[in-house]
Amino acid sequence: MDIISQNAKTNTEKLYAIVDALPSFTRNYFYFGAVNNSVLTKLSYARDLKYFFEYAVNYYPYFPDKEVKDLTLEDLKQITPLDIDNFVKWMSESRNLKDKTLARRRTSVSILYEYLINTERKLEYNPVVGSSSIRIDQPDYxxxxxxxxxxxxxxxxxxxxGLTKRQLLYHEKYKERDLAIVFLFLDTGLRISELQALNIDDMVIFDNPYHPEKSECYVKALRKGHKKSREYTKVYFSDESKNYLRDYLDLRESMGESFKEGTPxxxxxxxxxxxxxxxQQMLKKYVKASLHRSDISVHKLRSSFAMEFYKAEKNILVLQQRMGHKSVAATNIYARASDKEMAVIESRNWRTNN
Incomplete structure (x- = not known):
């Protein structure tokens, strides 16, 4: 861990500390160009750029006497596609980084170039575009x-x-809330940032006793890729989720809470x-107590929704919409994994099938 990370207390402070150490031409990108990205996303970009610029001043021959903070746009113009390839090769061979990390850092550099070209109109060429692409093999599990x-x-x-005596002391206070959260993840495939940002008025429950098929239950979520346009998406949930959510909100009301617009x-x-x-910590506690596993994160609940939904519906286009994926290619991993899993199970009696 570097000195910057040790001294900074929050992610925002970490971000500002790193940005202050970067070349001045990157500032507008973080303050204006990436305004719709989360702090964690911007922090990831900042760390990647810091890594790249440190490599640049140490290995590129164009500016041997400069520090990272001294780099200018004129310096940036000297970097070629071959330089980007050498940066990727160095990361791979000297740092033994995985292809996914290599691709992310390469993309972070490209995003900055594209911002300086398309938004600020201060550059004309992105050398990352001319460099060798990095193929990321998609796992089939x-x-x-x-x-x-x-x-x-x-x-x-x-x-x-499965909870400890100490955990049980607090369990009654949290169980309605925790049940509503975890089931909503498993029922909808929401991302953690999408669920965490929900307000009560983002939840819509319409019960039609005369025509149940016309009933609707959904939350209006600001999905990944739509933050800039502020376009909300209806993410539908089941009647079981509806019951858990109602139990939780009824409990809050019984304790004297009144809801208004913007109430979380x-x-x-x-x-x-x-x-x-x-x-994240809440889920970790329950997973450890019930399943004795450490490999199930909130994102794995999203995967759990995707896998079980595809098994039940076998409709990848609907799954794509439910997951909020821009491209069906991102959804294919679940179809491949599910189909392979079912094929293996069905092959159990392979001898009698011949």
Missing amino acids: VTYLKMDEQMVLLDCIKNGT LFVTLDGNRLSIREI
């Missing part, structure tokens, strides 16, 4: 919770099964919006 495992996890949240959907006992880290 997915780590996820099968339905029976999901039931074990949900039982732990409902009844405290999921809160701490103090009424503050639950943070992403708190959601």
